[in-house]
Amino acid sequence: MANRAFSVSRLPGFTVTALAVFAILYLPILTLVAYSFNASQSVAVWGGLTLDWYGKAWANDHVKDATLRSLTIAVSASLISTTVATLAALGTTRRKPFKGQTFIYVMINQPLMVPEIVTAVALLIFFASIKIATGYQGLGYLILAHSAFCVPFAYLPIRARLEGMDFSLETAAADLYASPWQTFRHVTLPLLGPGIIAGSMLAFVISLDDVVITEFVKSGGQDTLPTYMLGQMRRQLTPEINAVSSMLLALTVALLTAFFLLTRKKTN
Amino acid sequence: MANLEDRQDARSARNGWLLSTPALVLLALAAVGPLFIMLVYSFLVPGKYGNVEWGFSTDGWTGILFSRDIFDDTVKLADAHLTIFWRSIKLSLLTTIFTFAVGFPTAWFIATRPPRARPFWLFLITIPFWTNLLIRTYAINEVIRIEGLMNTILLKLGLITEPLRIIYTDFAVFIGMTYVYLPLMVLPMFAAIDRFDMRLLEAGYDLYATRWQILRRIILPVVKPGIIAGSILVFVPSLGAYVTPRVLGGGKQMMISNFIELQFGQGRNWPLGAALSMLLLVVVTIALLIYVRYANRETSHG
Amino acid sequence: MPNDAIEARNISKIFGQGEAAVRALDNVSVSISQGEFFTLLGPSGCGKTTLLRMIAGFESPTSGQILLDGADVTELPPNKRPVNTVFQSYALFPHLTVAQNVAFGLQMLGKPRAEVAETTDRMLALVKLDQMAGRKTSQLSGGQQQRVALARALAPAPRVLLLDEPLSALDLKLRKEMQIELKRLQHETGITFIFVTHDQEEALTMSDRIAVMSAGKIQQIGAPRDIYTRPVNRFVAGFIGETNFLAAEAANGRVTLKGGGPTDATVESGRSGAVTVAIRPEQVRIGAPGEGSLPATLRDLVYFGTDTHCYLTLADGSEVVVRLQSPASGDVGLEPGAEVGLSFAPGAAQVLGD
Numbered sequence A: 001m002a003n004r005a006f007s008v009s010r011l012p013g014f015t016v017t018a019l020a021v022f023a024i025l026y027l028p029i030l031t032l033v034a035y036s037f038n039a040s041q042s043v044a045v046w047g048g049l050t051l052d053w054y055g056k057a058w059a060n061d062h063v064k065d066a067t068l069r070s071l072t073i074a075v076s077a078s079l080i081s082t083t084v085a086t087l088a089a090l091g092t093t094r095r096k097p098f099k100g101q102t103f104i105y106v107m108i109n110q111p112l113m114v115p116e117i118v119t120a121v122a123l124l125i126f127f128a129s130i131k132i133a134t135g136y137q138g139l140g141y142l143i144l145a146h147s148a149f150c151v152p153f154a155y156l157p158i159r160a161r162l163e164g165m166d167f168s169l170e171t172a173a174a175d176l177y178a179s180p181w182q183t184f185r186h187v188t189l190p191l192l193g194p195g196i197i198a199g200s201m202l203a204f205v206i207s208l209d210d211v212v213i214t215e216f217v218k219s220g221g222q223d224t225l226p227t228y229m230l231g232q233m234r235r236q237l238t239p240e241i242n243a244v245s246s247m248l249l250a251l252t253v254a255l256l257t258a259f260f261l262l263t264r265k266k267t268n
Numbered sequence B: 001m002a003n004l005e006d007r008q009d010a011r012s013a014r015n016g017w018l019l020s021t022p023a024l025v026l027l028a029l030a031a032v033g034p035l036f037i038m039l040v041y042s043f044l045v046p047g048k049y050g051n052v053e054w055g056f057s058t059d060g061w062t063g064i065l066f067s068r069d070i071f072d073d074t075v076k077l078a079d080a081h082l083t084i085f086w087r088s089i090k091l092s093l094l095t096t097i098f099t100f101a102v103g104f105p106t107a108w109f110i111a112t113r114p115p116r117a118r119p120f121w122l123f124l125i126t127i128p129f130w131t132n133l134l135i136r137t138y139a140i141n142e143v144i145r146i147e148g149l150m151n152t153i154l155l156k157l158g159l160i161t162e163p164l165r166i167i168y169t170d171f172a173v174f175i176g177m178t179y180v181y182l183p184l185m186v187l188p189m190f191a192a193i194d195r196f197d198m199r200l201l202e203a204g205y206d207l208y209a210t211r212w213q214i215l216r217r218i219i220l221p222v223v224k225p226g227i228i229a230g231s232i233l234v235f236v237p238s239l240g241a242y243v244t245p246r247v248l249g250g251g252k253q254m255m256i257s258n259f260i261e262l263q264f265g266q267g268r269n270w271p272l273g274a275a276l277s278m279l280l281l282v283v284v285t286i287a288l289l290i291y292v293r294y295a296n297r298e299t300s301h302g
Numbered sequence C: 001m002p003n004d005a006i007e008a009r010n011i012s013k014i015f016g017q018g019e020a021a022v023r024a025l026d027n028v029s030v031s032i033s034q035g036e037f038f039t040l041l042g043p044s045g046c047g048k049t050t051l052l053r054m055i056a057g058f059e060s061p062t063s064g065q066i067l068l069d070g071a072d073v074t075e076l077p078p079n080k081r082p083v084n085t086v087f088q089s090y091a092l093f094p095h096l097t098v099a100q101n102v103a104f105g106l107q108m109l110g111k112p113r114a115e116v117a118e119t120t121d122r123m124l125a126l127v128k129l130d131q132m133a134g135r136k137t138s139q140l141s142g143g144q145q146q147r148v149a150l151a152r153a154l155a156p157a158p159r160v161l162l163l164d165e166p167l168s169a170l171d172l173k174l175r176k177e178m179q180i181e182l183k184r185l186q187h188e189t190g191i192t193f194i195f196v197t198h199d200q201e202e203a204l205t206m207s208d209r210i211a212v213m214s215a216g217k218i219q220q221i222g223a224p225r226d227i228y229t230r231p232v233n234r235f236v237a238g239f240i241g242e243t244n245f246l247a248a249e250a251a252n253g254r255v256t257l258k259g260g261g262p263t264d265a266t267v268e269s270g271r272s273g274a275v276t277v278a279i280r281p282e283q284v285r286i287g288a289p290g291e292g293s294l295p296a297t298l299r300d301l302v303y304f305g306t307d308t309h310c311y312l313t314l315a316d317g318s319e320v321v322v323r324l325q326s327p328a329s330g331d332v333g334l335e336p337g338a339e340v341g342l343s344f345a346p347g348a349a350q351v352l353g354d
Helices: A014-035 A052-059 A061-092 A101-113 A116-134 A140-164 A167-175 A180-209 A212-217 A225-234 A239-267 B004-041 B079-111 B118-130 B133-144 B149-157 B170-194 B199-206 B211-222 B224-239 B243-248 B256-264 B270-301 C048-056 C098-108 C113-126 C142-154 C172-189 C200-206 C224-229 C234-239
Strands: B066-068 B075-077 C004-015 C022-033 C037-041 C063-068 C083-086 C160-164 C192-197 C209-214 C217-222 C244-251 C254-257 C262-266 C273-279 C284-287 C294-303 C307-314 C319-325 C339-344
Touching: A014 A239, A014 B079, A014 B118, A014 B133, A014 B170, A052 A061, A052 A239, A061 A101, A061 A140, A061 A180, A061 A225, A061 B004, A101 A140, A101 B004, A101 B270, A116 A140, A116 A212, A116 B004, A116 B256, A116 B270, A140 A180, A140 A212, A140 B004, A167 A180, A167 C083, A167 C098, A180 A225, A180 A239, A180 C098, A212 A225, A212 B256, A225 A239, A225 B133, A225 B243, A239 B118, A239 B133, B004 B270, B079 B118, B079 B170, B079 B224, B079 B256, B118 B170, B133 B149, B133 B170, B133 B243, B170 B224, B170 B243, B199 B211, B211 B224, B224 B270, B243 B256, B256 B270, C004 C048, C004 C192, C022 C048, C022 C192, C022 C209, C022 C217, C037 C048, C037 C200, C048 C083, C048 C160, C048 C192, C083 C142, C098 C113, C098 C142, C113 C142, C142 C172, C172 C192, C172 C200, C192 C200, C200 C224, C209 C224, C209 C234, C217 C224, C217 C234, C234 C244, C234 C273, C244 C319, C254 C273, C284 C319, C294 C319
Parallel strands: C037 C192, C037 C209, C083 C160, C160 C192
Antiparallel strands: B066 B075, C004 C022, C004 C063, C209 C217, C244 C254, C244 C273, C254 C262, C284 C339, C294 C307, C294 C339, C307 C319
């Protein structure tokens, strides 16, 4: 900074507060990760470095089971929501505004506006009667619920990408004898690719992290990783939870970093 | 025959609907539709072992504020319910105010970094924003519980002799919510400050304003839309918070979400749970509508 | 009319509805011959690009017809029309290489692989980009991107090539080069070119014929020389080149300048009363007072190198600009304040339609 004498944008105490906020934001997370490597059972005592808790978590059938279920649901929900969101994004962008478009926006963004607990309760009620009527108890309910609330998260980056796309490229393709389908296949889709990948990653993370809706919709023995962890927090706490949390955290951060790199490339 | 243009417009609109249909069906089935079923359930009679029996009743709705004595069947104001509502509102407001108090300087700090450093600081805020809420709540739990990091350090330093009992209090829930919802406050405020024309400050100082006057008379009014956005974004999920009060409140310091859950568990009063959910939905919708109206007015001015 | 590659018949286009409706094209008709270099010239918003996009098939007319080789193509989508466009922004596919861009149209037409490769190579050679075939389009300079866009549009051998202000993004030197290049390409391929520009100099130097457009209407169609020397109205005269407008009086087929003498301009015998005479600045000569047909006072002289611009005031206060070729010494031998007489080159004075 060139001018130390008088900076117009400097406000007293702001920098200190901001740096404290960053420290406080990361301190608990770092503590949590650090204690996943603590050989001692207690947080109060640092017993040296160990990977035991990761080994224990890995050997725990409940964790394995819940992880597999979480991944199954997240992959399915991400695929379904991204597919319908891609279609909806194509349907609602870059065409002359049509009657009902606002209704479609509101519907798609509805999961962002309604509190999770409300959706969770509504789904609990709805699925309870279906469960009674059909007798089906499987993962389908969770996949359906997750797919629905992931739609806006998949939709937004895809729509942003579409809107940032040069319309004249598709015009050029049509001019060069590409049929609408060929234009989509050879021009729109390849250019839309990063948006679709970003959307599906976001949907995946959102599904993987969900606690509330899953907690209400799941049938007995259908714990996902977050609901398993929530259940464990009621009971005794061991660094095993820290290990599981750290792994989930690492996965999320990796996906988000990739997401940011993907969406940033567009602006370059 | 309609002319070519009209037919093309009609086809475009039809394709728009057609392409959106799968998403609409999915959302109608697993997001919007069930809300209507829930509304119906709020007017039914609770079943003995949970669920409902078919029969019209407004008890679900009156049960929000009043309770019927099981012995003499008198109706009186349900103090326990009011305590829970008051706690929800109080903690949500406190969370909103406090996240603003520390979030504003943070957003300002990020927005005034050199352009090349800004994405880095923004990324630091965004990471917690997207990481699992349960994990972040658990991380706070690690710090503030009786044998947690904070007490350990304070005891070792000799600053306290007894561990502080913060966990499972309203204060713990407040700390937790402030921690998990802070990024929601910072991000929209950053967006507003980022658009702020710093030359206005030069003009302000040129016209003899002090730093405090600059803040109060120039910065805050100009970035107000960002402040409103951040406040709504923090207040709305705070009001519906479920995980944080459950983990840090220890099941006793219930907020409205936990109270709703109770009706579907031990409470066995689905209609009351449904009515409470509808109430929460209405409150949140009103908050969002105020925000939308306010935001629209701001943009039409600017 | 088998000679017409493109014909637009009574085309109107209205954007918007009700009070917000804008008439972008107003009953426009034009015929463009096979092999012609035809230019649509006009200021922005005159409807020239709308007309071009209609020929390409990106816009449909509110009323009227587009004919291609005599067949009605008004309702044909762009991908079924043997017409290609060079876009103003080039619209090169960023995910494809130079060669893939050029091959795109041929592939969409389902041409055999060998033919696609052969034509692509030939087109790249034609625009002198054979060395760049494997590059991404983002690695090219503006001029090179322009050539790729040209090669891509020419590769499917369209009946008509549409060029939408293709040179506007290039700097002056490159633009001059590309003007020559475009003429060469048109000559070599024999394809009909329809060129849209707002640059009158570009239009004059390149076109076989020009249609001058304004406010959704075609004001005049003609060869560059006709448009320049015989503008039909004030808009055309003013838009193309610099012009002096002089008030005059018409009677019995003869035209007399207000405050001056008769001219050799002619007018239809039926027309009389006040008319406007247009005269190009380089067609006026400055002589001694009393000479010529119009007395004037020299107000100012500005030296432009090749020529010198003289600003004169007439008796009624109106202004006239005269452009003199600068002599070897650079001094035209006139001083501001001098009283002079203006005379016009034979046939240079034109009476405008309205």
